[in-house]
Structures are given as structure tokens and as C-alpha cells.
Amino acid sequence: MNKMLARVRNTAIFASGISLLALSSAMATEITVWSWDPNFNGATMKEAAARYAVTHPDVTVNLVDFAKADLEQKLQAQLASGTTDGLPDIVLVEDYGAQKYLLSFPGAFEPLNGKIDYSGFAPYKVQLATVDDKTYSLPFDSGVTGLFYRTDILAEAGFTAADLQDITWDQFIDIAEVVKEKTGHPMLGIDLNDAGAVRVLLQSAGKWYFTPDGQPDIAGSATFKAALETYAKLLQAKEIYKPVSGWTEYTGGFTSGEVASVFTGVWMTATIKAADMSGKWGVAPLPKLAGVEGATHASNLGGSSWYVLSSSAEKDQAVDLLAEVWGKDVDFYQKILVDQGAVGSLLAAREGEAYKATDAYFGGQAVWQSFSDWLAQIPPVNYGIFTNEADAAVAAQLPTLANGGSVDDAIAAIDAQVRAQIQ
Amino acid sequence: MSRLAANLRAALVYGLLSLAAFLSIFPFFWMLVGTTNTAADIIKGKVSFGGALSQNISNLFAQVDMLQVFWNSAFLAVVGTILTLAVSSLAGYAFEMFQSKTRERLFSVLLLILSIPFAAIMVPLFVMMAKLKLINTFTAILLPIIASVFIIFYFRQATKAFPRELRDAAKIDGLKEWQIFIYIYLPVMRSTYAAAIIIVFLANWNNYLWPLIVLQTNENKTLTLVISSLASSYYPDYGVVMVATVLATLPTVIVFFLLQRRFVEGLTGSIK
Amino acid sequence: MAKSRIGRAEQLNGWLFIAPALVLLGIFMIYPILWSLWMSFQTGRGMNYSFGGFANIIRLTEDPVFIRALTNTGIFLVVQVPIMIVLALLFAAALNNPNLRFRGFFRTAIFLPCVTSLVAYSILFKSMFASDGVINDLAMVLRLMDAPISWLGDPFWARVVIILAITWRWTGYNMIFYLAAMQNIDKSIYEAARIDGVPAWARFVYITLPMLKPVILFTTVISTIGTLQLFDEVNNITLGGPSDSTLTLSLYIYNLTFKFMPSFGYAATVSYVIVLLVAVLSYLQFLVARDRKA
Numbered sequence: 003m004n005k006m007l008a009r010v011r012n013t014a015i016f017a018s019g020i021s022l023l024a025l026s027s028a029m030a031t032e033i034t035v036w037s038w039d040p041n042f043n044g045a046t047m048k049e050a051a052a053r054y055a056v057t058h059p060d061v062t063v064n065l066v067d068f069a070k071a072d073l074e075q076k077l078q079a080q081l082a083s084g085t086t087d088g089l090p091d092i093v094l095v096e097d098y099g100a101q102k103y104l105l106s107f108p109g110a111f112e113p114l115n116g117k118i119d120y121s122g123f124a125p126y127k128v129q130l131a132t133v134d135d136k137t138y139s140l141p142f143d144s145g146v147t148g149l150f151y152r153t154d155i156l157a158e159a160g161f162t163a164a165d166l167q168d169i170t171w172d173q174f175i176d177i178a179e180v181v182k183e184k185t186g187h188p189m190l191g192i193d194l195n196d197a198g199a200v201r202v203l204l205q206s207a208g209k210w211y212f213t214p215d216g217q218p219d220i221a222g223s224a225t226f227k228a229a230l231e232t233y234a235k236l237l238q239a240k241e242i243y244k245p246v247s248g249w250t251e252y253t254g255g256f257t258s259g260e261v262a263s264v265f266t267g268v269w270m271t272a273t274i275k276a277a278d279m280s281g282k283w284g285v286a287p288l289p290k291l292a293g294v295e296g297a298t299h300a301s302n303l304g305g306s307s308w309y310v311l312s313s314s315a316e317k318d319q320a321v322d323l324l325a326e327v328w329g330k331d332v333d334f335y336q337k338i339l340v341d342q343g344a345v346g347s348l349l350a351a352r353e354g355e356a357y358k359a360t361d362a363y364f365g366g367q368a369v370w371q372s373f374s375d376w377l378a379q380i381p382p383v384n385y386g387i388f389t390n391e392a393d394a395a396v397a398a399q400l401p402t403l404a405n406g407g408s409v410d411d412a413i414a415a416i417d418a419q420v421r422a423q424i425q
Numbered sequence: 426m427s428r429l430a431a432n433l434r435a436a437l438v439y440g441l442l443s444l445a446a447f448l449s450i451f452p453f454f455w456m457l458v459g460t461t462n463t464a465a466d467i468i469k470g471k472v473s474f475g476g477a478l479s480q481n482i483s484n485l486f487a488q489v490d491m492l493q494v495f496w497n498s499a500f501l502a503v504v505g506t507i508l509t510l511a512v513s514s515l516a517g518y519a520f521e522m523f524q525s526k527t528r529e530r531l532f533s534v535l536l537l538i539l540s541i542p543f544a545a546i547m548v549p550l551f552v553m554m555a556k557l558k559l560i561n562t563f564t565a566i567l568l569p570i571i572a573s574v575f576i577i578f579y580f581r582q583a584t585k586a587f588p589r590e591l592r593d594a595a596k597i598d599g600l601k602e603w604q605i606f607i608y609i610y611l612p613v614m615r616s617t618y619a620a621a622i623i624i625v626f627l628a629n630w631n632n633y634l635w636p637l638i639v640l641q642t643n644e645n646k647t648l649t650l651v652i653s654s655l656a657s658s659y660y661p662d663y664g665v666v667m668v669a670t671v672l673a674t675l676p677t678v679i680v681f682f683l684l685q686r687r688f689v690e691g692l693t694g695s696i697k
Numbered sequence: 698m699a700k701s702r703i704g705r706a707e708q709l710n711g712w713l714f715i716a717p718a719l720v721l722l723g724i725f726m727i728y729p730i731l732w733s734l735w736m737s738f739q740t741g742r743g744m745n746y747s748f749g750g751f752a753n754i755i756r757l758t759e760d761p762v763f764i765r766a767l768t769n770t771g772i773f774l775v776v777q778v779p780i781m782i783v784l785a786l787l788f789a790a791a792l793n794n795p796n797l798r799f800r801g802f803f804r805t806a807i808f809l810p811c812v813t814s815l816v817a818y819s820i821l822f823k824s825m826f827a828s829d830g831v832i833n834d835l836a837m838v839l840r841l842m843d844a845p846i847s848w849l850g851d852p853f854w855a856r857v858v859i860i861l862a863i864t865w866r867w868t869g870y871n872m873i874f875y876l877a878a879m880q881n882i883d884k885s886i887y888e889a890a891r892i893d894g895v896p897a898w899a900r901f902v903y904i905t906l907p908m909l910k911p912v913i914l915f916t917t918v919i920s921t922i923g924t925l926q927l928f929d930e931v932n933n934i935t936l937g938g939p940s941d942s943t944l945t946l947s948l949y950i951y952n953l954t955f956k957f958m959p960s961f962g963y964a965a966t967v968s969y970v971i972v973l974l975v976a977v978l979s980y981l982q983f984l985v986a987r988d989r990k991a
Contacts, residue, residue: 038654038657038658039658039659040488040654040658041658041659041660042658042659064642064643066641066642066643067654068637068650068653068654069653069654069656069657070657071657071955072637072650072653072654072657074955074956075634075637075638075955076637076638078954078955078959079547079548079551079638079955080551080638082548082959082961083548083549083551083552083555084552085551085552085555085556085560087555087558087560088555088560088561088641102958102959105742106742106745106958106959108745194850194938194939195935195936195937195938195939244828244829245828245847245850246827246828247823247826247827247849247850247935248823248849248934248936250468250661250663250820250823250824251468251823251824251827253468253660254468254469257465257468258465258468258469269659270659272659272660273659273660276660277465387742387958388957388958390952390956390957390958391957391958394762394941394952394957397938397939397940398938398940398941399940400939400940401850401851401852401938401939401940402940404850418761419761419762422759422760422761422762423760423762423957424958425740425756438791438797441791442788442791442792442803442807445788445803445806445807446802446803446806446807448865449806449807449808449809449810449865449869450806450809452810452813452817452818452821452822453809453810453813455817455821456813456814456817456818456821459817467820468820468824469824470821470824470825470830470831512717512718512721513718515714515715515717515718516714516715516717516718516719518714519710519711519713519714519715520715522707522711523707523708523710523711523714524711525708525711528711528712528715531719535722536918536975536979537972537975537976538722538726538730539922539975540922540925540926540971540972540974540975540976540979541730541733541968541971541972542926542947542950542968542971544947544950544951544954544955544964544968545733545950545964545965545968545969546726546729546730546732546733547729548732548961549728549729549732549733550725550729553724553725553728553729568721568725569721569725569726571721572717572718572719572720572721572722572725572726574722575919577718578915578918578919579874579915582911582912582914582915583877583878583881583911583912585911586878586881586882586908586911587881602706602707602710602714606714614881616876616877616880616881617877617878617881619877620873620874620876620877623873624870624873627811627812652814652816653816656816663820666816666817667817670814670816670817673814674812674813674814677812678805678809678812681805681808681812682805685801685804685805685808686801687877687880
């Protein structure tokens with residue numbers, strides 16, 4: 003009953019327009035952080051806060067979590083309004099969107115050069131948060147890619163781990179066809195509305211939708227053509243994949259045991275391990291684009307970083323939290339790797355114990371070591387500010403390509419749409 | 426009409442209604458079933474009850490302060506509905522009862538306001554609320570929705586069926602305009618009000634974009650925001666999401682169930 | 698008309714009764730709307746914008762994505778709104794019959810979709826229409842088709858799924874307005890007609906429909922606006938795909954504002970396309986409603 007009354011009173015306070023923030027600011031320092039998955043990045047920040055509190059007992063971290071799309075809406079609306087009321091001290095931003103925010107809202111984020119030693123982080127993560135020689139992020143989780151596959155299904159089709167080392171996409175399709183024929187399992191789940199795979203292929207060869215100076219690099223790019231041709235070939239081999247729509251069905255494909263493999267970012271590990279298939283999974287390097295200069299087995303999908311808002315009242319404390327824990331605590335990175343499966347971008351963390359450990363779920367493979375090796379090989383590219391626009395243009399062509407449409411026509415259409423959109 | 430034809434027609438009506446009822450209830454039923462299943466079963470589309478209900482409930486309550494969140498949503502929905510109906514039904518009534526050229530033009534302008542996507546006016550609205558120091562308050566959520574063009578329009582259209590003779594008679598009896606509205610119009614139009622309460626309650630309860638932008642702290646979040654955040658993690662626990670969605674649905678179903686009787690009573694009894 | 702009867706006191710009351718609504722709308726709608734109108738003449742990235750004159754309007758005509766979104770929205774409007782309005786009217790008429798059994802049950806059932814959570818029903822719709830979902834299984838068993846249809850992977854069928862989803866969700870909602878309005882019709886008119894031997898369908902067409910006209914007009918205008926602003930279903934079920942076949946104007950505005958490089962000016966311009974369409978369509982709908990009265 004008393005609790006109910008307290009609620010009524012709280013509501014009355016809100017209704018009269020006095021914000022709770024104003025009431026609490028007189029007390030100890032509180033750092034407000036926005037993130038989007040309480041079981042993943044939210045949990046890692048909670049761990050960081052606990053470690054920081056040991057040396058700074060007066061500092062507390064207030065985590066507010068939103069859906070990722072919700073967080074982006076909120077941040078964008080508030081930055082656009084020009085009022086800094088209610089903005090957090092630290093916010094998580096997905097890497098693809100970093101340049102967009104930095105360039106659309108100049109002055110909103112705090113450069114951290116001199117406070118963070120960027121030479122200790124994976125170079126591609128640093129580059130994507132850099133504008134005019136100033137770097138704005140504390141690089142967080144990497145989207146380093148790999149090919150997760152079901153060892154038992156592949157074995158049934160007559161393949162071993164060695165058969166997946168150093169292969170091209172053409173070889174991958176051949177293997178997938180055998181797997182389908184011998185076991186009945188589709189090799190992949192593919193969403194024709196998602197262009198993530200094309201991004202993975204492009205970056206594996208060190209290219210992007212745009213040149214480093216921001217011009218479209220689509221029509222006339224040999225790498226783009228090779229990436230799209232390769233993906234079209236995969237899409238046209240309809241028997242090897244299960245068509246899915248949306249995230250739930252996509253992840254449901256392999257967590258239910260139906261789909262035999264998935265090539266994606268390392269952050270998918272937790273999802274794969276949530277299914278009950280210990281000992282049946284393995285990780286192989288990403289297949290490579292054939293005949294393309296600079297093609298590698300390493301790429302990236304997604305990933306995110308922490309940014310400090312310039313308007314923050316607790317700016318120095320927030321930067322210090324990032325520098326002290328996220329910037330150098332190798333032990334912290336072992337902890338979040340084990341607990342959340344989060345692969346950070348601090349290179350020194352790779353020397354820690356947890357990264358060397360083997361995982362029974364993956365048949366005793368030292369998966370983290372593999373991922374951190376690939377992480378160091380990811381070709382850095384400049385995502386630029388129009389990745390989402392280009393992505394939408396590519397996705398619009400995928401159904402046509404799957405039905406045997408011409409790759410050259412698709413490239414022309416994508417190029418035209420991107421040019422129309424980037425003004 | 427022959428007996429056979431009548432029976433055939435009845436069979437057709439009941440058949441179609443039953444089909445529609447089945448299609449309408451099934452997803453709702455599935456949502457209820459989902460509260461008892463694990464995330465993996467839900468994704469597979471399992472349609473039978475499972476044993477994960479207590480686990481899902483305790484997971485939800487461990488992650489979210491449900492009592493607080495539910496209270497926030499309920500407060501906004503109830504207060505919002507009362508204020509919206511008071512302000513907007515009055516205006517709708519007046520637009521129809523007291524017509525003038527100026528107000529007719531004004532009414533057409535209001536209709537256009539209704540057609541502007543909220544995304545287009547959200548940023549300036551946020552700036553206004555910041556200047557009024559109302560960020561992170563419930564006041565900021567309620568202020569822009571109390572005067573609802575949608576409800577004004579609805580009451581105006583519904584008032585066209587209101588018998589003007591009643592008002593004329595009341596005037597002869599010496600009632601003032603506000604008395605006519607409260608003592609004559611309100612009781613006569615109760616089925617219209619019942620429909621409006623359902624519609625406005627539903628809209629306020631599910632209000633999403635504006636609360637998302639305005640509310641900043643976990644303590645102030647509404648149920649809709651919490652569900653959105655639960656449903657979109659990298660590996661959402663749909664069992665927990667289903668429990669939350671059922672809790673989010675119940676109040677509207679109850680409001681509807683209590684008010685739907687109004688749709689059969691109508692203009693009967695003392696007033697006429 | 699009522700105008701001629703209205704006296705000075707009623708004029709005053711007319712303003713007093715709408716004053717609270719008008720003040721609130723004036724403060725919290727008019728200013729933001731003027732701001733967005735001004736924004737629609739600005740071009741630039743994020744908060745770095747400058748006056749661009751009619752640049753945004755020119756951009757509209759050259760933007761293939763906008764044309765696609767406009768076409769899709771038009772298709773949804775033309776196909777879906779009439780189906781839904783007719784269905785809602787038929788359900789309301791059937792459920793208004795006092796001799797019908799289980800009325801309360803049917804009413805509640807048909808209303809349920811609009812309270813069923815969007816999250817729950819979009820997961821369910823996606824799983825039902827998945828390539829190995831229950832719809833395909835059923836159709837194969839019944840031999841309605843030879844090979845499973847990729848409902849959400851095919852531009853045509855994805856539109857069909859969206860139309861089904863909106864109709865499913867909003868028919869019961871519209872029905873409520875009709876049911877409420879039917880209570881305001883004098884029962885004695887029906888009695889007289891029945892005694893005169895007027896068949897049920899004729900009573901519906903010649904008594905019910907004309908009496909419901911203001912509310913039918915209301916729901917048509919509201920549904921038109923709702924469809925022009927269609928967002929929830931496409932954002933949750935298809936994300937506008939495949940091949941942008943279910944991309945709506947509202948989803949495009951959302952992308953321009955939140956997902957793409959924020960171009961608030963251009964997004965505002967697209968918003969005013971919706972306003973313009975609503976203005977034209979509502980005017981036509983009011984005109985049709987008036988004609989029938991004469």
C-alpha cells in the first residue's frame with residue numbers, strides 16, 4: 003500500500019514537471035549509458051561499472067536499455083532538436099552509422115584522442131570513428147566474421163574441418179550441394195531483404211560501396227561486380243538454402259537444427275550456444291572471393307562502439323571510465339568474453355587466458371583464438387555516411403538476382419539508386 | 426421466405442462469423458500458448474501448451490520492474506482517455522451543433538493536421554517540451570494528445586445522428602448549453618462514448634513513438650517500450666516477450682469487454 | 698442550413714466549447730507543423746542545412762524509391778480500404794441482429810485482432826507464411842498448389858500478406874464505429890419496414906446505410922489516412938521488402954529520418970505529399986457523401 007502511494011506521489015512529481023534527474027544530480031556522480039541489449043552490451047557495461055566502482059566508489063552507472071532501432075530514433079531526434087536535455091553521458095552506436103552521426107551532428111560527440119591509446123585497438127575499428135584526424139569512440143565489440151557450421155551434418159556428407167580451410171565461395175557452393183543431396187539439410191538460411199552478405203563479401207576484399215573519399219564505388223568496381231556475381235550464384239542455387247524472412251526465422255533456421263551453417267559476425271556465438279547442440283558446431287574461416295585482388299578470409303559484420311556526448315555534465319568521469327576499464331583492463335575483456343561472448347577490439351586482450359581457451363560446444367576448438375587472428379586481418383574500409391542507403395539499393399535487387407536476373411543490370415540499377423539517394 | 430432459405434442463410438451467417446472469429450482468436454490464443462513455451466518452441470510455431478510459464482514469468486519480473494511499468498502505462502492511458510474525451514467530444518459536439526463559416530473552415534484545417542505523419546513534427550515538439558522543462562514527464566506525453574482531431578471528427582460525425590428536437594425541448598425548459606451537453610447529450614450518446622473510450626484507451630495504452638522520445642529513465646518507461654526492447658535483443662527470449670504482451674493486452678480486452686454491452690442497449694429507456 | 702438559425706449566444710458557445718481543443722492544438726500542433734513546412738524547403742545533411750527552394754520537390758520527381766513507395770501505398774489504399782470497410786459493415790450488420798446467438802462472443806472475437814500485440818502477431822504471421830509454414834502446408838494438402846509459395850520472398854505475394862494483415866487487424870476496429878452508430882438508429886423504422894414486407898437486404902441498403910453515412914464517411918477518411926500512413930505492419934512483417942514491394946511512404950519517411958543520413962527537409966516534403974493526398978481524397982469522399990444526400 004505504501005509502495006502504491008509512493009508511486010502515486012512519484013507520478014505527481016513527474017506530472018508537475020520536475021524531473022527526477024534534477025533531484026538526483028546533487029548526489030554522487032552518476033553516469034547514464036544507453037545501450038540496446040541488456041544481455042549483451044548492456045551486461046558488459048554493467049561489468050565495467052562494477053570494476054570501476056572498486057577504485058571510484060562514488061561513481062555509479064545508470065544503464066538504460068532500448069531496442070536498437072528505438073535507441074537510434076531517440077538519439078537522432080534529440081540530437082536534431084539541438085537540446086541536450088536528457089541525452090546520456092555515453093551511448094552505444096553501431097559502427098555502420100558512426101560516420102553518419104559524426105558528420106550530421108558536428109560537436110555532439112567528444113573526441114577522445116590523448117585520453118585513449120588508440121594504437122592498442124584494431125585499426126579498422128579506430129578508422130571508422132575518425133573524422134579529420136580526431137577519433138571519437140572507445141572501440142567495443144567486433145563483428146569479425148567466420149563460418150559457423152554443423153560438424154555432424156558436414157561429416158555425414160563426407161566433409162571434415164580441413165575441407166573448409168582456405169576455400170572459395172564456388173567451392174563452398176559445391177560443398178553445400180553435396181550436403182543438401184546427402185543429408186537433406188539446407189546449408190544456409192537466406193533473407194532476400196538483407197544485404198549483409200554483400201557487405202561481408204565487399205569488406206573481405208578491402209572494398210566498400212564507396213571510395214575512401216565518399217564517391218559511389220559500384221558501377222565499374224571489379225570487386226563489387228565479383229561480390230554481387232558470387233552472391234547471385236549462391237542465390238540461384240536455390241536448393242542449398244532455406245529462404246527466410248526476418249531475424250527470428252533467420253536465427254531459428256540454425257538454432258532449430260535445420261540449417262547446417264551460417265557465416266556471420268562473432269556476436270552470433272551466444273545465439274548458437276543457446277541451442278542445445280554441444281559438440282556439434284565448428285568454426286571455419288570465411289570463404290574467399292575468387293580472382294579478386296586483395297581478397298581475404300577475414301571480414302566484418304556489424305559491431306559497435308561507445309561514444310561520449312560533448313554535452314555530458316559528467317564528461318570527464320565518463321571518459322575516465324572508458325579509458326580505465328575499456329581502454330586497458332585485459333582481465334575485464336576475458337570476463338566479458340566468457341560471460342557474454344563479446345569479442346572486444348583491444349588487441350592486448352587477445353593474449354589473455356580466456357582467448358586461448360578451448361570450447362567444448364565447438365568440439366574443443368579454440369574458437370576465440372581463431373576469431374582474434376581473423377580480427378587482426380580484417381581489411382579496414384571507410385563505411386562512409388550512406389551505408390544504409392546503399393544497402394537498401396542492393397537489397398531491392400536481390401529477388402531479381404535470385405530469379406536469374408542479369409548482374410550487370412542489377413549493378414546499373416543499384417548505382418543509379420545510390421546516386422539519387424546520396425544528395 | 427421459405428424455411429429452407431432461412432435456414433441456409435442462418436447457416437451462412439453463422440459459418441462466416443465462426444470463420445472470422447476463429448481467424449481473429451487464433452493469433453490471440455497462440456499468444457497465450459506462447460507464454461507457456463520456450464523461445465525455441467515459439468519460433469517453431471508450436472501451438473500446444475508447454476511447461477515454461479512460471480519460468481517465463483519469473484524471468485520477466487527479474488528483468489523488469491513490472492509493477493512500476495504497468496502503473497506508468499495505466500496512469501497514462503486512464504488520465505489520457507479521460508482528458509481526451511472531455512476536451513475532444515466537447516469540440517466535436519460544438520462543431521456540429523453550432524455551425525459557422527469560420528468554424529467550418531477551421532474544421533477542414535484540423536482534418537489536414539490529422540494527416541501529417543508524426544515523424545514530421547516530432548523534432549520541433551521535442552524542442553518545445555525541452556523549453557518547457559517537461560522532458561521525461563508524463564505531462565509532455567499527454568499535452569499533445571488531449572486535443573485529438575481524430576476524436577473531434579468522430580464526435581462530429583456521430584452527433585449528426587443526435588436528435589436536435591431533444592436540444593430544442595431542453596432549451597424551452599430553460600437549460601443552458603453546458604447543461605444540455607452534460608444532462609442530455611452525454612447519456613444519449615453513451616454508445617458513441619463507449620466506442621470512443623475503447624479507441625482512445627487502446628491508442629494511449631499502445632502509444633509508442635512519442636513516449637520513446639520523451640521518456641528517459643527506466644523508472645518512467647511504459648509497457649510498450651519495455652516489450653519493444655525485450656523483443657529485439659540479439660537472441661530475444663520470446664517466452665518472456667509473450668508474457669509481457671499478454672499482460673499488455675489484458676487491460677484493453679477488459680475495457681472492451683466491459684463496454685461492449687453499450688453497443689446493444691443504445692437509445693432506449695428514460696431519455697426517449 | 699443550421700447557419701441561419703444560429704444566434705449570437707450560440708456563436709459564443711460554439712467558440713467556448715471548442716476553445717480548449719483549439720488552444721492545445723494551436724500550441725502543440727500548429728508550431729511544429731509550421732516548422733516542418735519550413736524544413737521542407739531546406740536541404741542538407743543532419744543539422745547542416747540551408748535554404749534549398751524547391752530542391753526537395755525536384756528531388757521527389759527524380760527519386761525512384763519515392764515513386765515505388767507512392768505506388769505501393771496507392772495499391773494498398775485502392776485494394777485494402779474498400780475490402781475492409783465492406784467487411785466491417787457486414788459484420789456489424791450481422792452482429793446487430795438481436796436474434797443472433799453468441800453475439801457478445803462474436804463481437805469480442807472480431808475485435809481481438811486490434812489489441813493483439815503487434816510483436817506477437819508479426820512473429821505469428823511470419824511463421825504462418827514462412828516457406829515451410831502452415832499456410833503452405835495446408836494449401837499443399839488441399840492440392841491448391843503444386844509447389845510451396847515463398848510468400849514473403851516474392852514481391853506480389855508479400856503485398857498480399859500485408860493486405861491480409863491490415864484487414865485482419867483493423868476490420869474489427871472499424872466495426873465498432875458501425876455498431877455504435879447502429880444503436881442511434883430508431884428501431885421503429887425497422888419495425889415499420891418489416892411489417893411492410895421489406896426484405897432484410899433492402900432494409901440494410903435503404904435504411905441502415907443512409908443512416909450510417911456520416912460514420913461510414915468518417916471511417917473511410919480515417920482508413921485512408923491510416924493506409925497513407927501505413928507503417929507498423931510493413932516495418933514488422935516485411936521491412937518494406939522484398940525489392941521494396943511493400944515499402945510505404947511512411948516507412949520511407951522513417952528511413953529518411955532515422956535510418957539514412959538524416960534529411961529532415963526531404964522527409965518533411967514526403968510528409969506533405971501524404972497531406973496533399975489526404976486533402977484531395979477526403980475532399981472527394983466528402984463530395985461523394987454530399988451528392989448521395991441530394
